[in-house]
Amino acid sequence: MKLTRLLHHNESYLFLIIVVFSAVITVVNPVFFSLENLFDLLRSSAGTTILAVGVFIVLLSGGIDVSITAIAICCQYIAITTLISSGLDNLPLVFLISIAIGISLGAINGVLIGVFKLPTLITTLGTSSLFHGLLLEFVGTRSINTGDLPESIKEFGKATILSISRGDGTQYGLSVFVPIVAVTLLVTWGILRYTMVGRGIHSLGGNIEAARRTGYNVTFIQFFIYCYSGILAGIAGILHLSLIRYSNPNYLVGTELNIIAAVVLGGTRITGGRGTMTGTILGVALITILQKNLVLMGLSSYWQEFFVGLIIVLGVSITHLQGKFESRKRPTGDGSVA
Amino acid sequence: MKVNIIKEQLGTVIREHPKNLILLMLLVLILILLTVAIPDRFLTRVNLESMAFQLPEFGLLALAMMLAMITGGIDLSVVSIANLAGVVAAKILTSEALASSGLSIPLAVVVVFILSAVCGLLNGTLIAVIGVPAILATLGSQGLLLGIAILLTKGHGISGFPDSFMVVGGGSLLGIPIPFLLFLSMAAVVGMILSRTRQGFCMYMVGTNPVVARFSGISNRRVIINTYLMTAILAGLASLIMISRVNSIRPGYGAAYLLQAILVVVLGGVDPKGGFGSVPGVVMGLFILQLTRSGLNILSFSPFFKKFIWGSALLGIMLLNVLVHRYGEFRRAKAVAKSQVLGEEDEQVSQRTR
Numbered sequence: 159m160k161l162t163r164l165l166h167h168n169e170s171y172l173f174l175i176i177v178v179f180s181a182v183i184t185v186v187n188p189v190f191f192s193l194e195n196l197f198d199l200l201r202s203s204a205g206t207t208i209l210a211v212g213v214f215i216v217l218l219s220g221g222i223d224v225s226i227t228a229i230a231i232c233c234q235y236i237a238i239t240t241l242i243s244s245g246l247d248n249l250p251l252v253f254l255i256s257i258a259i260g261i262s263l264g265a266i267n268g269v270l271i272g273v274f275k276l277p278t279l280i281t282t283l284g285t286s287s288l289f290h291g292l293l294l295e296f297v298g299t300r301s302i303n304t305g306d307l308p309e310s311i312k313e314f315g316k317a318t319i320l321s322i323s324r325g326d327g328t329q330y331g332l333s334v335f336v337p338i339v340a341v342t343l344l345v346t347w348g349i350l351r352y353t354m355v356g357r358g359i360h361s362l363g364g365n366i367e368a369a370r371r372t373g374y375n376v377t378f379i380q381f382f383i384y385c386y387s388g389i390l391a392g393i394a395g396i397l398h399l400s401l402i403r404y405s406n407p408n409y410l411v412g413t414e415l416n417i418i419a420a421v422v423l424g425g426t427r428i429t430g431g432r433g434t435m436t437g438t439i440l441g442v443a444l445i446t447i448l449q450k451n452l453v454l455m456g457l458s459s460y461w462q463e464f465f466v467g468l469i470i471v472l473g474v475s476i477t478h479l480q481g482k483f484e485s486r487k488r489p490t491g492d493g494s495v496a
Numbered sequence: 497m498k499v500n501i502i503k504e505q506l507g508t509v510i511r512e513h514p515k516n517l518i519l520l521m522l523l524v525l526i527l528i529l530l531t532v533a534i535p536d537r538f539l540t541r542v543n544l545e546s547m548a549f550q551l552p553e554f555g556l557l558a559l560a561m562m563l564a565m566i567t568g569g570i571d572l573s574v575v576s577i578a579n580l581a582g583v584v585a586a587k588i589l590t591s592e593a594l595a596s597s598g599l600s601i602p603l604a605v606v607v608v609f610i611l612s613a614v615c616g617l618l619n620g621t622l623i624a625v626i627g628v629p630a631i632l633a634t635l636g637s638q639g640l641l642l643g644i645a646i647l648l649t650k651g652h653g654i655s656g657f658p659d660s661f662m663v664v665g666g667g668s669l670l671g672i673p674i675p676f677l678l679f680l681s682m683a684a685v686v687g688m689i690l691s692r693t694r695q696g697f698c699m700y701m702v703g704t705n706p707v708v709a710r711f712s713g714i715s716n717r718r719v720i721i722n723t724y725l726m727t728a729i730l731a732g733l734a735s736l737i738m739i740s741r742v743n744s745i746r747p748g749y750g751a752a753y754l755l756q757a758i759l760v761v762v763l764g765g766v767d768p769k770g771g772f773g774s775v776p777g778v779v780m781g782l783f784i785l786q787l788t789r790s791g792l793n794i795l796s797f798s799p800f801f802k803k804f805i806w807g808s809a810l811l812g813i814m815l816l817n818v819l820v821h822r823y824g825e826f827r828r829a830k831a832v833a834k835s836q837v838l839g840e841e842d843e844q845v846s847q848r849t850r
Contacts, residue, residue, distance in 0.1 A: 222631070270811065270814075270815075274814075274815060274818050275818065276811075276814045276815070276818065277768045277769065277814075279570070279631065279768070280758065280762060280768055280810065280814060281811065281814065283755060283758060283807075283810065284759075284807045284808070284810035284811040284814070285807065285811065286807070287755055287803050287804070287806055287807030287810070288803075288804055288807030288808050288811065289807075290800075290803060290807075291800050291801065291802070291803030291804025291805070291806075291807055292804050293800075294798075294800035294803070295798060295800040295801045295804055299800070415572075415635055415638070415639070416639075418635065419635065419636070419639070422632060428629050428631060428632050429629060458650075460646050460647050460650055460651055461643070461647065462643075463639055463642055463643035463646050464639075464640065464643025464644060464646070464647055465643070466639050466643070467636055467637070467638070467639025467640030467641070467642070467643045468640055468643070470632075470635065470636035470639060470640075471622065471633075471636035471637060471640055473636075474622075474628045474632050474633065474636060475622060475626050475628060478626050478627045478628045479626055479627075481627070482626075482627055
């Protein structure tokens with residue numbers, strides 16, 4: 159009974175694919191199957207996961223956000239340059255500045271989409287170019303090297319909450335990023351499940367007009383969504399900075415389509431209303447494993463773009479074929495418009 | 497009294513073609529502004545010629561984007577299609593074995609069109625047969641096709657094509673650059689398809705309301721596949737001009753064209769939701785973008801500032817469209833309310849003035 163129900167979930171298939179894929183990599187290169195590599199994967203995918211959660215919420219509401227990476231890099235670069243020029247060395251302050259910038263940039267998206275009802279793709283395409291252009295023109299184009307970073311950031315990147323010693327006495331551990339990601343996921347899950355706004359986000363994605371007539375404040379909910387994804391972009395920006403201990407105002411921008419792809423692979427409908435957090439996490443896991451481990455399999459990095467594209471094309475085709483068959487089974491199917 | 501008549505007639509013109517008129521005024525305004533701001537270097541023969549060489553590549557991509565948007569879709573893969581086609585054409589053009597036979601140029605052209613048609617069929621099948629939303633399908637094929645292009649070249653660029661091939665992107669006929677002539681003829685062809693053929697009419701119908709179109713006996717599937725086929729072939733032609741103009745190709749070249757193509761199409765009055773848009777509007781949008789780009793180049797603004805300008809222009813145009821639309825609705829609502837209140841009185845007044 160339970161098993162058949164599991165078979166109807168997109169997540170189960172995705173999980174299966176990840177398991178098979180991991181098994182294949184392990185056969186080719188046993189290095190993959192180790193706690194250390196797992197911890198490393200968790201640490202390096204932390205920023206992407208948080209960005210994916212932001213994209214997920216936007217997709218769930220029936221929109222799309224391609225500006226989230228531009229916001230993240232603006233947050234990161236402005237926060238770190240402010241900190242360096244002020245001479246302070248304070249981790250909470252960096253997060254605070256970054257999140258504040260994230261909220262303000264997100265609010266611009268929110269006003270354009272919520273108040274003026276502009277189409278989300280075009281709006282965020284525009285703001286992405288606007289934010290990034292402003293950053294490069296008025297804040298700076300120089301990258302910040304590890305040597306110039308405040309100590310607290312570098313420490314934060316290396317900090318662990320659990321450390322295990324290797325055979326030779328050196329240590330590796332579970333990064334402090336992991337609990338941050340966990341809290342973010344939990345808070346988002348809570349908002350989506352237990353608050354009026356969360357219910358509204360689902361409802362908006364299902365049918366925006368129906369949501370309005372039910373009494374949801376559509377303008378406010380849309381404003382909230384883009385501010386929230388701005389906050390997430392702010393957090394992700396600092397995690398990314400602490401991870402690579404280097405800040406280049408041209409990083410991150412251009413990865414937004416991969417993040418959207420990860421979320422969509424996780425089963426979130428791009429037309430909104432349907433999707434789960436578990437699916438999002440699994441989608442990010444699949445894309446991250448694919449990107450990080452092609453080299454472990456002995457394939458050069460040129461294959462990366464090709465494989466990610468292939469996975470997206472196959473993934474979305476399968477999901478939509480499934481949807482088509484399901485709607486054909488039902489007598490009053492609605493999925494066969496095209 | 498006469499002023500009133502003029503006002504009324506102007507009103508009808510604006511009401512019937514509001515966007516194109518606004519565009520024309522914007523075009524003239526920018527032209528005047530730039531000519532006044534940079535008198536000695538803007539309206540010169542050299543600058544006009546260089547603009548006519550720069551415009552066609554992304555002009556063709558914008559026409560392609562317009563076709564997809566009219567049917568309510570979007571094609572994020574146009575630049576990738578152009579990249580892949582360009583890389584394959586470059587491989588053929590630089591191949592040693594073919595160079596002596598003299599067949600390399602016709603072969604490259606034929607292969608580019610076949611290859612781009614295949615890419616278009618892939619997009620069309622994903623969207624129309626499998627039912628993947630256009631944005632997702634083309635997002636996937638964008639990565640896939642670019643990935644293939646990168647695999648073919650291992651990430652390097654290819655350059656050094658036969659001299660006779662340079663005519664496509666660098667030659668002139670009667671003083672007019674050949675790529676510009678190619679662009680104009682394609683714009684005319686696309687315009688004819690949209691306004692004079694069954695396919696064009698069906699594209700507007702599908703874009704306005706796919707369900708109604710299907711129940712009116714239109715084969716949405718065939719219309720959409722044809723649309724993405726045309727889109728891809730335009731991208732293929734763009735790739736030929738692109739590689740011939742710069743005499744090299746690198747996977748990822750022209751990634752910035754994607755945003756600019758969408759910007760131009762939206763600027764040109766195409767509704768991203770589908771069903772509306774015309775070639776004259778998009779061509780005017782293209783001229784506006786090209787004039788601005790050239791002006792910013794002469795004034796030596798940084799590429800970052802241009803990025804900022806494109807982003808804000810896109811948002812500004814969208815906002816303006818919304819505000820004009822809302823104002824129109826507000827006026828209509830007021831007019832309706834007025835005619836309801838003063839129904840009889842209004843009729844008497846209008847009789848007297850007649």
